[in-house]
Amino acid sequence: MYRYDEFDESMVRARVAEFRGQVQRRVDGSLTEDEFKPLRLMNGLYLQLHAYMLRVAIPYGALSSDQMRQLAMIAERYDRGYGHLTTRQNIQYNWPKLPEVPDILDDLADVQMHAIQTSGNCIRNVTSDPFAGVAADELEDPRPTAELIRQWSTFHPEFSFLPRKFKIAITGSPNDRAAVYFHDIGLRMVAGPDDDAGYEVIVGGGQGRTPMIGKVVRDFLPREELLGYLEAIMRVYNLYGRRDNKYKARIKILVHELGLEAFKDEVEAEYSRKPDADNALAEAELQRIETYFAPKDYETRPDRSEIFEVARHNDPAFAAWADQNLFSHKVEGYAAATITIKRVGGEPGDVTADDMRTLADLADRFSFGEMRVSHEQNIVFSDVRKDDLYDLWKALAKAELGDANKGLITDIIACPGLDYCALATARSIPIAQKISTAFADPIRQRDIGPLSIKISGCINACGHHHVGHIGILGLDKAGEEFYQITLGGDATETAALGERAGPGFSSDEVAGAIERVVDHYLDVRDGEDETFLETCRRLGPDAFKEALYAAH
Numbered sequence: 001m002y003r004y005d006e007f008d009e010s011m012v013r014a015r016v017a018e019f020r021g022q023v024q025r026r027v028d029g030s031l032t033e034d035e036f037k038p039l040r041l042m043n044g045l046y047l048q049l050h051a052y053m054l055r056v057a058i059p060y061g062a063l064s065s066d067q068m069r070q071l072a073m074i075a076e077r078y079d080r081g082y083g084h085l086t087t088r089q090n091i092q093y094n095w096p097k098l099p100e101v102p103d104i105l106d107d108l109a110d111v112q113m114h115a116i117q118t119s120g121n122c123i124r125n126v127t128s129d130p131f132a133g134v135a136a137d138e139l140e141d142p143r144p145t146a147e148l149i150r151q152w153s154t155f156h157p158e159f160s161f162l163p164r165k166f167k168i169a170i171t172g173s174p175n176d177r178a179a180v181y182f183h184d185i186g187l188r189m190v191a192g193p194d195d196d197a198g199y200e201v202i203v204g205g206g207q208g209r210t211p212m213i214g215k216v217v218r219d220f221l222p223r224e225e226l227l228g229y230l231e232a233i234m235r236v237y238n239l240y241g242r243r244d245n246k247y248k249a250r251i252k253i254l255v256h257e258l259g260l261e262a263f264k265d266e267v268e269a270e271y272s273r274k275p276d277a278d279n280a281l282a283e284a285e286l287q288r289i290e291t292y293f294a295p296k297d298y299e300t301r302p303d304r305s306e307i308f309e310v311a312r313h314n315d316p317a318f319a320a321w322a323d324q325n326l327f328s329h330k331v332e333g334y335a336a337a338t339i340t341i342k343r344v345g346g347e348p349g350d351v352t353a354d355d356m357r358t359l360a361d362l363a364d365r366f367s368f369g370e371m372r373v374s375h376e377q378n379i380v381f382s383d384v385r386k387d388d389l390y391d392l393w394k395a396l397a398k399a400e401l402g403d404a405n406k407g408l409i410t411d412i413i414a415c416p417g418l419d420y421c422a423l424a425t426a427r428s429i430p431i432a433q434k435i436s437t438a439f440a441d442p443i444r445q446r447d448i449g450p451l452s453i454k455i456s457g458c459i460n461a462c463g464h465h466h467v468g469h470i471g472i473l474g475l476d477k478a479g480e481e482f483y484q485i486t487l488g489g490d491a492t493e494t495a496a497l498g499e500r501a502g503p504g505f506s507s508d509e510v511a512g513a514i515e516r517v518v519d520h521y522l523d524v525r526d527g528e529d530e531t532f533l534e535t536c537r538r539l540g541p542d543a544f545k546e547a548l549y550a551a552h
Contacts, residue, residue: 001062001370002147002292004112011155012114019043020102027099042122044115045101049422054093054101055118056108060128060146060170061089061373061380065360068371070111072356078104083356085341085349085377087413087464088167089127090118094420116154121162123153123234127169129177130374131336133293134382136328140189140197142172144290145226148282151289152227159234163241164249166234167206170199174493179375181205181214181495182467184251185233190220198222203233203263204255205495207461212252213495217264224283232271236263296368296383301333305386318393320442321404326389333386337367338406339379339396344440347429348414349377358399366392376413378406408445409453409518410436413464417457417474418481424457426474426481427507431455434511439518448518451532454489467491469533470514471498483510485548487517487541490533499541501548513548520547 004012019039026036033047040046046053056071063071071091075083078100079093086092096104108114117125126146133141149168153159159166170187171178180186186202199221205214221229233251240258242248255263312319327336339359341351351359359379363371366388367381374380384392396402405411412435415421417428432455439445454468458475465471471486483505486498505513518532524543525535536544 041120044118068360072353176493179491228274303332311390414455415462425476
C-alpha cells in the first residue's frame with residue numbers, strides 16, 4: 001500500500017498545526033461558528049445533531065494493521081469506544097470534543113492518516129473496488145490510479161471551492177464493485193484498440209434527491225491522458241455548475257441540463273487546450289506510485305488446499321462462511337475474505353475498539369498486515385492463504401465476527417440517520433436492527449440468497465437506498481417517521497435505480513413489509529438459483545405491490 005513521502009508528511013503536519021490554531025480561536029470566541037464552519041469542514045469536522053463528528057479519510061479503503069490499532073486507540077481515548085465505517089470507505093467518530101480534535105489529527109498523522117477531503121465542496125476521498133489488486137477478474141490494479149487522483153486533487157488550487165462536493169470512483173474489473181455509475185466521475189479500466197490500458201470515463205452519476213445513472217463521455221482514454229482529461233471535466237463543471245442552488249449544483253444536473261453531447265463538446269474543447277507535456281509527467285508519476293503496490297511476497301502453492309477442503313467438509317458453519325464470504329484471488333492458493341461488521345441486531349458499520357484490535361491482530365497473522373474497508377461498510381482481508389482460512393474463521397467466530405452473511409439480507413447498509421445526523425428526517429439504525437433480527441436465521445438467509453437492503457434517513461441518500469435491491473428511505477410526515485420502499489435498484493455494471501413501490505410505512509411496519517416482499521419472492525422465483533433482483537426484473541416491481549401492501 002502507499003506510504004507517505006516527505007512532502008506528504010510535511011503537508012499533513014502543517015495542516016494539523018494550522019487547524020490547532022483555528023480551533024483555539026473558536027474555543028476562546030475569536031471565531032464565531034459561522035466563521036469556523038468552512039475551516040472545520042476542510043479538516044473533516046462536522047457539527048451533527050448532538051456533537052461534532054470527525055470523518056477520517058481512508059483512500060480507496062486501504063488500511064494497515066498499525067493504522068487500525070491507532071483508530072482503536074482514538075475511539076477509546078477521544079470517543080465512546082467505537083467508530084462508524086461509511087459508504088465512502090472512510091471511518092467517522094461521532095463524539096469527539098472540539099478542543100481535542102487537533103490531538104486526534106496529530107495521532108492520525110503519526111500513522112500516515114488525516115481527515116482532508118472528507119467534507120466540503122472539494123474532490124472527496126477516492127473510492128475503489130475493495131478487492132483491487134487481487135481480483136481474478138481484474139484487468140489492472142486500479143489503486144495506483146486512485147492514489148494518483150488523490151495526490152492530484154489534494155489542495156488543487158482550482159478545485160478547492162467547487163459548486164458542490166465531488167466524488168470519484170474507479171474499478172479495474174468489468175464486474176463493477178465500486179458503483180462507478182453513481183459517482184460524479186466513474187472510471188472503468190479497459191483495454192484500448194492495441195490492448196493498451198486506459199479508462200472508460202463516466203460522468204454525471206449520483207444519488208440524493210435527484211438520482212441519476214452516469215453517462216459515458218469517453219469510451220477509451222489512454223491512461224497517460226487521465227489527469228488532463230479530469231481537469232477538463234472539472235473546469236467545465238467549475239465554470240458552468242450551479243452555485244445559486246445547492247440542490248442543483250452537482251455535475252449530474254449540469255450534464256442533464258446541457259445534454260450529454262453538448263457537455264462532451266465542452267469537455268473536449270477544454271481538453272484540447274491541455275499541453276501534451278503534462279501527460280508524460282502524469283505517466284511518470286503513475287509509474288512511481290505503482291512501485292508502492294508491488295505484489296506481495298506470495299508463496300508458491302497449489303490452488304487446492306487439503307486443509308481447507310477437510311475443514312469445509314467437517315464444519316458446516318465454516319462451509320457456509322467459505323461459500324458466502326470468500327472471493328476468488330488471482331494468485332493460486334490464496335483467497336480474499338470479507339468480514340461483515342453486521343452482527344444481528346447491531347448497528348450496521350459500527351466497529352468497536354476491541355473489534356478494531358482483533359482485526360489488526362488477525363490481519364498481521366493472516367493478510368500481510370493489511371485490510372480494506374468496503375463501501376458496504378465491511379472489512380476485507382485481501383490476501384489469505386487457503387490453508388489459513390479455517391484458523392482465520394475460528395478466530396473471527398470467537399470474536400463474533402464470523403457471520404456468513406456477505407451479500408445476504410442481513411448485510412444491511414445504513415446511514416447513521418436521525419440518531420446522529422442533523423440533516424436526517426428519520427432514524428435508520430433501528431430499522432436495520434429490526435430487519436436484521438427478523439431474518440436472523442442463517443439458513444433462511446441462505447435460502448433467500450443475494451439481496452441487498454440499503455437504508456437512508458433522508459433524501460441525501462448516504463445509505464444508497466436508490467441502488468438497493470430493496471431500498472428504504474426515511475422521511476418526516478407530520479412529525480412522524482415514515483419509510484418509502486423502492487425495489488429493483490442495482491449499483492453494479494447493470495446499474496438501475498429502484499422504483500418506488502407506493503405509500504410509506506410507519507417504523508413499526510417496515511420489517512413486516514420487507515418480510516412480505518421476501519416471502520412473495522420465494523413463492524414466485526423461477527427456481528432456487530434466481531436471485532431477488534432477477535425475479536424483480538423478470539416480473540417488474542409492480543408484481544410485488546400486492547404482497548407489500550397486503551396488511552397496510
